[in-house]
Amino acid sequence: MQEKSEEKPESTSQQKSVKKSPNFWAETWQRFKGRKMAMLALIYIGFLGFVAVFAPAIAGTKPIICKYKGHIYFPALGYFRREWENPIFQKDKFRNRYPENLQKKDADSWAIWPLVYQDPYRRIYDDEWKGLPGNPTQETGSPSLRNWFGTDQRGVDVFAQMVHGTTIALLVGFVSMGIAGVIGIIVGALAGFYGKWIDMGLSRLIEVVMCIPTLILILAIIAIIDSPTIWHMMAIIGCTGWTGIARLARAEFMKLRESDFVLAAKTTGVGQFRIIFRYILPNSLAPVLVPITFGIAAAILIESGLSFLGFGAPPPNPSWGTLLNLGRQNLQMWWLIFFPGMAIFLAVLAYNLIGEGLQEASDPRLRDA
Amino acid sequence: MPGTPISVNMAMIDPGKELSKADEERMKIAYGLDKPWYQSYGVWVQNVLQLDFGRSISRKQPVARLIKERIGPTLILSLSSLFLTYLLAIPMGLYSSARQGKLDESIVGTILYMLYSFPSFVAALFLQIYLANYLGWLPLYGMKSDGYASMTAAQQTWDIFKHALMPVICYTYGSLAYYSRFIRANMHEVMRQDYIRTARAKGLGPITVLVKHGFRNTFIPLVTLIGLTLPSLLGGSVIIERIFSWPGMGQLYFESILERDYPTIMGLTLMFSILTLAGQLLADIFYAMADPRIKIADH
Numbered sequence: 001m002q003e004k005s006e007e008k009p010e011s012t013s014q015q016k017s018v019k020k021s022p023n024f025w026a027e028t029w030q031r032f033k034g035r036k037m038a039m040l041a042l043i044y045i046g047f048l049g050f051v052a053v054f055a056p057a058i059a060g061t062k063p064i065i066c067k068y069k070g071h072i073y074f075p076a077l078g079y080f081r082r083e084w085e086n087p088i089f090q091k092d093k094f095r096n097r098y099p100e101n102l103q104k105k106d107a108d109s110w111a112i113w114p115l116v117y118q119d120p121y122r123r124i125y126d127d128e129w130k131g132l133p134g135n136p137t138q139e140t141g142s143p144s145l146r147n148w149f150g151t152d153q154r155g156v157d158v159f160a161q162m163v164h165g166t167t168i169a170l171l172v173g174f175v176s177m178g179i180a181g182v183i184g185i186i187v188g189a190l191a192g193f194y195g196k197w198i199d200m201g202l203s204r205l206i207e208v209v210m211c212i213p214t215l216i217l218i219l220a221i222i223a224i225i226d227s228p229t230i231w232h233m234m235a236i237i238g239c240t241g242w243t244g245i246a247r248l249a250r251a252e253f254m255k256l257r258e259s260d261f262v263l264a265a266k267t268t269g270v271g272q273f274r275i276i277f278r279y280i281l282p283n284s285l286a287p288v289l290v291p292i293t294f295g296i297a298a299a300i301l302i303e304s305g306l307s308f309l310g311f312g313a314p315p316p317n318p319s320w321g322t323l324l325n326l327g328r329q330n331l332q333m334w335w336l337i338f339f340p341g342m343a344i345f346l347a348v349l350a351y352n353l354i355g356e357g358l359q360e361a362s363d364p365r366l367r368d369a
Numbered sequence: 370m371p372g373t374p375i376s377v378n379m380a381m382i383d384p385g386k387e388l389s390k391a392d393e394e395r396m397k398i399a400y401g402l403d404k405p406w407y408q409s410y411g412v413w414v415q416n417v418l419q420l421d422f423g424r425s426i427s428r429k430q431p432v433a434r435l436i437k438e439r440i441g442p443t444l445i446l447s448l449s450s451l452f453l454t455y456l457l458a459i460p461m462g463l464y465s466s467a468r469q470g471k472l473d474e475s476i477v478g479t480i481l482y483m484l485y486s487f488p489s490f491v492a493a494l495f496l497q498i499y500l501a502n503y504l505g506w507l508p509l510y511g512m513k514s515d516g517y518a519s520m521t522a523a524q525q526t527w528d529i530f531k532h533a534l535m536p537v538i539c540y541t542y543g544s545l546a547y548y549s550r551f552i553r554a555n556m557h558e559v560m561r562q563d564y565i566r567t568a569r570a571k572g573l574g575p576i577t578v579l580v581k582h583g584f585r586n587t588f589i590p591l592v593t594l595i596g597l598t599l600p601s602l603l604g605g606s607v608i609i610e611r612i613f614s615w616p617g618m619g620q621l622y623f624e625s626i627l628e629r630d631y632p633t634i635m636g637l638t639l640m641f642s643i644l645t646l647a648g649q650l651l652a653d654i655f656y657a658m659a660d661p662r663i664k665i666a667d668h
Contacts, residue, residue: 210600211600211642211645211646212600212638212641212642212645213600213601213603213604213641214600214604215604215605215608216604216607216622216638216641219607219622219623220634220638222626223626223629297486304490305608308490308608309607309608309623328494328612331494337491338495341488341491341494341495344488344491345486345487345488345491348486348487348488349483349486352482352485352486
């Protein structure tokens with residue numbers, strides 16, 4: 001939103017030595033840092049990443065670390081993968097009730113618990129945790145001191161579901177745009193570098209893919225997959241969302257192909273492959289990051305939209321969109337709509353702000369403004 | 370989505386009713402599901418070239434008739450949203466470029482930026498909770514009230530208007546934010562041009578300069594935006610029409626995916642693509658009309 005950003009004067013000690021011409025990345029980063037909103041958004045995404053990685057330590061019913069029968073275990077890892085929870089707890093019939101079972105089966109045991117004792121997959125029952133009443137169900141589950149964001153129809157805590165759903169929201173953006181980035185950059189690079197009929201063919205391909213509304217295309221593909229998982233969805237979003245990236249990469253390659261350093265490389269006999277990937281690509285990457293960042297925002301929207309329609313990750317997996325779908329079935333339970341809705345909104349807003357910041361930072365027209 | 374159109378269909382009618390192997394084979398052949406996908410696709414393309422979209426498996430009706438029934442409601446929403454967007458975005462964009470740098474402009478700009486990132490399906494649910502459930506001003510979903518058939522023409526229009534209001538808002542606000550920001554950004558560039566300074570130096574009023582000299586030059590890229598907006602409007606219809614139970618193509622698309630009704634899915638996907646292409650063609654024609662430098666080949 002800041003239109004003007006003043007360049008800070010270089011410190012005097014640097015001016016004495018011969019100044020190396022700043023590399024494109026460092027320059028872009030310098031100008032990106034000057035944008036308060038974009039930096040704030042970047043910090044927010046970092047915060048979301050933190051929440052996603054430490055989700056089991058923030059909300060869960062499995063201890064982060066516990067000592068049981070003389071050994072140290074990390075049962076909370078079971079939230080990431082079922083197999084990472086040590087099989088001993090299954091053998092000793094813990095049935096996911098850690099607090100009472102730890103006490104009962106080994107009096108010397110100790111444990112470090114997650115910040116909030118709530119589970120994203122199931123309801124908490126009476127006295128599961130000493131003195132903690134069970135979760136309310138249906139319309140009675142409005143936000144309270146125990147359930148900050150309320151509970152859903154089955155009595156599962158919304159806060160815990162949202163914390164654990166952060167992983168999916170972030171992963172979808174990164175993985176799908178990773179795929180889209182690779183496809184888009186390769187298609188754009190080939191079209192822009194070789195030109196002529198290759199460019200003709202690839203440009204028509206881009207136009208054809210752009211013609212089909214993304215959500216329609218994704219739903220059509222999901223319709224033919226037998227049991228779609230979250231990974232299928234990421235792959236599909238990636239395989240349909242590369243057109244904008246390809247167009248920008250094509251333009252960048254067309255421009256840089258004619259530049260002096262490429263000519264110099266060519267005359268010294270550098271191979272085409274090396275020119276594309278080692279010479280042109282690093283210099284075109286910053287502008288290409290712009291559609292990728294906007295693409296991440298779009299991917300989050302698409303994922304939550306699909307989960308909202310019921311085509312997303314299979315039911316037990318917590319996802320922001322799935323919570324919205326639960327809320328749609330009973331509009332009285334506003335907290336099922338408000339909190340996940342705001343989470344989606346803020347994540348999308350943050351990525352859009354970062355994208356815009358990058359756009360302005362990497363735009364050479366605004367360099368000397 | 371496990372299962373085939375035939376097994377899904379039977380299970381929905383009566384879970385206990387198993388289809389005998391022979392019957393299933395017979396039905397598969399009747400609907401052309403026994404062939405591998407490339408063959409059935411070839412058959413489908415051949416039929417479409419003869420304007421035959423096939424028959425819906427779950428609804429036992431020609432797909433063409435289904436689409437004809439549903440295309441009207443979808444166009445009501447998307448076209449009125451498109452119209453409303455242009456109607457509101459132009460004055461808003463001009464207002465913000467006239468007040469560039471002032472407090473009210475930056476407040477409006479920030480709100481628009483937020484709206485642009487706000488997911489339309491979340492907005493739809495918020496509107497349902499507030500306008501329909503809490504205040505009770507608007508009907509929660511559907512396109513027509515129960516006694517629609519016995520109403521006068523004016524009442525019928527009013528009824529559809531009331532039902533359409535919330536979906537149209539959900540369609541519009543996002544593109545409205547995008548368009549007015551687009552106008553503002555373009556105007557920002559145009560207003561620095563020499564001819565604007567010339568116009569000012571001639572002593573023209575600020576409004577004349579802004580509208581006649583400035584806006585005319587941002588109008589051309591604005592027109593091409595139609596081509597980009599239509600796909601997102603049509604794609605969004607799957608979610609918005611489902612939330613508001615609006616009997617359009619998006620709703621039909623959603624249902625036919627659940628029913629694995631391949632002929633309908635194919636027909637609708639084709640229809641959505643044709644509408645998108647039509648929008649792009651329209652944008653190109655407008656472009657030629659708005660910009661005298663572009664001529665549609667007449668040597």
